[in-house]
Amino acid sequence: MTDEAPATSGRIVLLTVSHRVAPGLLSWPAWQTLHAADRVLCADGGHPLLPYLREAGITVEAGTPAPTAQELVDACAGGRTVVVIPSTGVDGGGAGDGTGDGALTDGLARLAGSGRVQMPDLELLPGSYDLPGARLLDLVHVMDRIRRECPWSSVQTHKGLAKYGIEEAYELVEAIEDGDGDELREELGDVLLQVVFHARIAQDGLEEGEEGGEGGEPFSIDDVAATIVEKLIHRHPHVFGDETAETPEDVKAHWLRTKAVEKQRDSVTDGIPLGQPGLALASKLAGRVRTAGLDVPLPSGDGVGYDLLAMAVQAEKAGVDPETALRAAARTYRDAIRTAEAGGVATE
Missing domain, CATH: 3.40.1010 (Cobalt-precorrin-4 Transmethylase; domain 1)
Incomplete structure (x- = not known):
């Protein structure tokens, strides 16, 4: 058998x-x-x-x-x-x-x-495999559909979304300072959404055959990516070219030298956004002055503003970001307030 x-x-x-x-x-x-x-x-x-x-x-x-x-x-x-x-x-x-x-x-x-x-x-x-970064295509696809079909998203403009870009940037900084990896990932996604959203708004001009529109000439997310890729390659000749850079300082020198040639600015202050927080603005100005080797005395005057300016310049010279330092101190202050509240201690 x-x-x-x-x-x-x-x-x-x-x-x-x-x-x-x-x-x-x-x-x-x-x-x-x-x-x-x-x-x-x-x-x-x-x-x-x-x-x-x-x-x-x-x-x-x-x-x-x-x-x-x-x-x-x-x-x-x-x-x-x-x-x-x-x-x-x-x-x-x-x-x-x-x-x-x-x-x-x-x-x-x-x-x-x-x-x-x-x-x-x-x-x-x-049957087929994704390359790294392929999920970004999903974001572009989903944003395209939302822009077409969502009553709120379909009428948004660059100016109307500007405040959200500021909010998301601050939330990203907070996640970084908190050291929360999950929160950081989410906030990075929110910032990325702002980039894709603005690019999609600009793309409407391309699809409608416009010669210009809000914010200037129309463009797409591919144009945004192509622009930053070109900039990164051009400003990293030690990676993509024949130059060498052994230290972070060498890299920064390359970057500043290349940027100066590209921008052809009349002043070291050109390109500094005046709408940023005051301490960050003062620190940025001080950094430009120091890098350019200029001898510019601080303006004198009465009031807290001039005192803060002097402190911000001093912090920048010491390699300390005054905005970050102040936020850290403010967080400590917030914790002290909560401790006082929990203990029933009155605060003024």
């Missing part, structure tokens, strides 16, 4: 793809699996991968309701291989990671855990 080999129960392949990569650029194992599969299923009839699969001669059952876990297991009977292409997920508010709806995978997990069903082999096959 010989043992009979158990009937094979087939194979289910969940093919994950990234919407951030050109849809025809699949890995070689993905193409091999797709060509060899008995069935290829895709519930999303508008999936960007479909035209490329059809061009490659692969028959895809698309636009039909997604199979249940049990239906998928039954489809693998007799050793058949079924490839499932999930939705990319980003348009529906999902993670946009190419794994699509989790209902199918949850159902398969329940069937496997029941012990009553002979399960086919399950395989998660990456």
Whole structure:
């Protein structure tokens, strides 16, 4: 008497793809699996991968309701291989990671855990991979849709959003000073949103064929990225060119020298935003004077303002950021106030 080999129960392949990569650029194992599969299923009839699969001669059952876990297991009977292409997920508010709806995978997990069903082999096959920074494309995509469809976002302007940029910058600084990593990540995202939002507003001029608009010539987020990339490469010749820099001071000297040539400013004070907090403004002016080697006596006068100016210049000379120092002292003061309140001590 010989043992009979158990009937094979087939194979289910969940093919994950990234919407951030050109849809025809699949890995070689993905193409091999797709060509060899008995069935290829895709519930999303508008999936960007479909035209490329059809061009490659692969028959895809698309636009039909997604199979249940049990239906998928039954489809693998007799050793058949079924490839499932999930939705990319980003348009529906999902993670946009190419794994699509989790209902199918949850159902398969329940069937496997029941012990009553002979399960086919399950395989998660990456069809394409994201490069670092690819999730930024999701942000651009989501911002585009919000700008089109949200009644509030669709009417915002650069000037109207300016106050939020200031608020988010301060919240970012607070997260840095608190040393809270989770808060820092969130606040960095909020600041990044401001950049993408403003770029999207500027892009409206490009789409409408305008020659100019609010804030000058229209541009897109790609123009913003291209501008800063070009600037970074140009100002880091020790990284992207033939110059050398052994110390942070060398790097700063490179940066200032290159910036001076680019800007062709008439005064060392050009480019310093006067709307920044007073201590930061005083420190920035003092730094420009010191770097330029100028001998500029402090203006004399009565009042707290001149005293604060002198202290800010002294702090900058000592390598201390007066704004940061004052905030640290103010935080200590706040803690003392709370301690007094908790103890019932009256404060004036």
